[in-house]
Amino acid sequence: MIKKAVIPAAGLGTRFLPATKAQPKEMLPIIDTPTIQYVVQEAVDSGIEDILIISGKGKRAIEDHFDRNFELEERLQQKEEALYQEMRRLSDMANIYFIRQKEIVGLGDAIYYARQHTGDEPFAVLLGDTVMTSVIPVTQQLADLYDQYQSTIIAVETVPADKVNRYGIVGGHKLSDSILQLNQLIEKPAIETAPSNLAIAGRYILTPGIFKAIESTPKGKNNELQLTDALLNLLKREQIYSHTIEGKRYDIGNKLDFLKTTVEFALRREEFASPFFRFLQEIVATHQSNGDKA
Template structure:
């Protein structure tokens, strides 16, 4: 019987320089998308997929992220006294039990592969997920849950994938497809940020992975690749052609790149319009804004 995926690594050591000056004092991962921090969307998605152990790879200056998942007795007491039970329940849903969450420091910014490698002792010899909170995915069934269900059939290593425009392939890890089976593809090669015109396909890897522990062993041997960093893509690619193999999974949903300002704004509008309590006011404002812009042209 295939081992269940119950552990997830969240690499959150980045400095978030694209969001300066906000990230001078606030970790990017707790910047709010509507009324929830980015990282909360990732945690909720992981829980829906059956994840029980949450491993955060952090760096200096991320203490606010750790505090976010801790209990806030004074705030809870204030809400309880005020009879604000609904807000109290929302607050409690952000708490993480002792032993459920762990923090590892990445002392040097050596890339995503190195960040994942930092958590190797907590993962052990089990399959594990990797989730990048910058990638927020709106989906009827959460993306990682879709992948876990597909993984139960295939095992091995699985990366979330989506079609991107040909002129954008140089910004992603791109899959060289072996067999295309619809939602699932077998992978015969992976290229990290290929030069324009040299990509083997337009199927890009985005920030959700289910990996066999062999990938951690591969990271022990890998030297710095693209950009002088240790690339997770290289460690996964080393599993191509092995018994475990590598698969790409075309998830159902819309991905927002919240690591960019434009993507963050797009996600804010999309998630706001999806909320019953915000939709009418936001739609009215957007229509008025567009009408005013057209009138001014």
């Protein structure tokens, strides 16, 4: 059983400047809920209540978000009972710990900060700027497979073949429609040499062996220690499997996908769905009547 989760959230968020100059990109809201709250909720829904967030300079807002705010709670308790209960639930949803990555030098380096917290246990990793929607939480899907294979499990998703050069891609021996036993992990391969169109999707179950693998993995491009390189190193010592997720991944790391995500989530909200859909229809009709090209 997976009992601990690690959420890397130390990146600078440069693609969202100037919005991220003074706030973490993980705190950018999808409507009224910060991105990282969806990530923490996925871990909790997967039965994990011990969560370590790897933060960095200027990320204090994440800690404050999951902490108590007694003055706010007192005012809400007097006037807005539902919001009061939501704020209490937020601060009580998990045991959340924080450690700061001293230098932003790659995802592999960030994961290495978790070694004392996770010890000799396998643990989940959920990227802080990636939101998943699914019937069964994606982290739970991976944890269930870990119980079967007792090895590192990587979440992957199918991407268009002509876009594999944008992602970390896996290859291996097919065990079922959704499971591969891996023999390749390649970061942004050329289209003609990609072993598959299965892209790493921001969720992992890692064994403690990842830490020794990180220690023996040299830094690569931009002097960063990449998790994909460390996993390739781990593959020399242990078996690694991938699981094609049942659900949808939303990458909040770029502006266009953030906008698309906000629209989709708004259309799922009962209080917004109908009027917002009508608004979108009006916008499309206006653009079409003006002869605008998509």
